[in-house]
Amino acid sequence: MKAVGLIVEYNPFHNGHFYHIHSSKEKTNADVVVCVMSGYFLQRGEPALLPRRVRTMMALEGGADLVVELPYIFSSQHASWFARGAVSILSELGVDTLCFGSEHGDVYPFLELAKFLQNHEKTYNSLIKEYSSKGLSYPNAAAQAFSALEPEKSWPDLTKPNNILGFHYVRALRELHSSVQPETITRKQAGYHDVQISEHEIASATSIRRSLINEKMPPSAIAHTIPETTRLQIERFLKHGDQLYEWERFYPYLQEKILASSLEYLARIYEAEEGLEHRFVSHIKQQPSFHDFMKACKTKRYTWTRLQRLAVHLLTGTEKQEATTALSPGKADHIRLLGMNKTGQAYLNKVKKHVGVPLLAKMTKRKTAQQKLDERAALAYYMPLSPSQRILKWKEEYELPPVILS
Structure with a gap:
């Protein structure tokens, strides 16, 4: 079985992602699509709009065959570590090709650039x-x-954001001496940072999130930009009484964490460099919303994304020493299975004997440094819920098996 690997967030899954899956499969003549998907917190320092089980189902309904998780220590990172963690997982799973979207659209120049x-x-x-x-x-x-x-x-x-990630994927393949071959397809229509929904069927995930969160649009209002299965998944999620996860819901907990902590503790948090903890303490006392807090903290030197990643690590309590230990293997030290269909199951059965790290269907009792941070990310993600709802979600984290799409 020939497999193509994709590195994704699906925040949420939209028509551009559908195009990426099926174009990648066609371009590489693959039988199987393997997705490495970020879990609860994402590369730009944001909580995922929807829990990972919902996004896993969206991926499977959209054409993925096997979905596994990118551990927290890689998913909430700058591009080089993000790429290295994801590439290491695809290499362990024995995919033939990594296909990424890019503004450039031709893979050979990426290889020349890496050299x-x-x-x-x-x-x-x-x-x-x-x-x-x-x-x-x-x-x-x-x-x-x-x-x-x-x-x-x-x-x-x-x-260009997708070119940057593509370059880091290619560089990670070289550094890890991976046999996986890179390939790219051209990103269509919407730009990565576009904030307004267009009339086109492909819109940026940023504009879709903005429409759902800031403008309070129902999923039906953006139905032209997302597959029908995604619309139904979002509507089903909202119908059950939950809200979409976004930074404003977490802001009270971030305030509490920062203001109830000593400066010495805050300075130990991963990515708290050059006295940023002082800046956070100063502004969080005065700003009524997360957006206002970020605006106040942002400078020419510190980008919004950089500051958001620090905020995520504060929320999860990730200290520098913990991060150093978790990153010390230089790659993912386990693979958490999130979901699969029959094709994905068949592929997993074929390759699992050759996988050199543990394949996990559930959270284990004995945990590595990476797994401990994954657990804390899950606990932090459900902070905005009521105590009884949190307990239910945390129990699901330990007990529910991967999503199986029949």
Whole structure:
């Protein structure tokens, strides 16, 4: 069975994701689609709009065959660690190809770019430090450093978000000496950061979330941008009395965590660098909403995404030493199974003897550093619920098996 791997968040699953799945399968002539999906907290430092079981079902109904989780320590990270964790899982699962969406649309220049930056790594890193010292955020410093190296104009533009991730996927494949081959398809229509829903059938996940959360649109109002199965899943979720998960729901708990903690403790939190804990304490006393808090904290040097990731690690209590220990293997040390159909089951049965890390259907009692953080992320995610609802959700975390789509 030939397998193609995808690295995804599905926040939520929309028509662009449907196109990605089926185009990737067609382009690589694959029999199986394996998705590594972020769990409760995502790469840009946001809570997932919907719990992972709901998003897993969306993925399976949209064409995925096997869905596994990207551990928290990788899912809420900058691009290099995010990519490394996900690529390590796809490598363990023996997929033939990793297919990612990109603005560039041609995989060969990504390979050339990875070789180029590897050959100029010391200069590149030195330039990033130089530009960062001038007050630029890391993404802007990296973009300036890349430009200073005078790359070929035909290579991917590393100011584009999907090109950046694609480059890090290719680099992770090289660093891990993976046999998985990279491939890419061109991102269609909507831009990654587009905030307004268009009349097109493919809209950005950002604009879809904004419509559902900020503008309080019902799923039916954005039905042209999402598969019917996604619309039904969201409606079913809301019908059961829950609300979509977004930062404002977590803000009271973030306030409590920061204001009830000492500065010494806050300084131990992962990504609390250069005195950011002082900035957080100062502004969280004054700002009535998470959005206002982020606006107050944001500077030219500290991007919204960077600050949100620190906020996530505060919410989960992830300390620097814990993160260092969890990242020390340099890859995922387990694979949590989230869902599959019959094709996915058949593929899993074929490859599981060759997988070099534990395959987990449920949370185990003895946990690695990565698994302990996964557990805390699950506990933190359900904070906005009532105590009785939290207990129910936490119990499901331990007892429910993977989603099986018959």
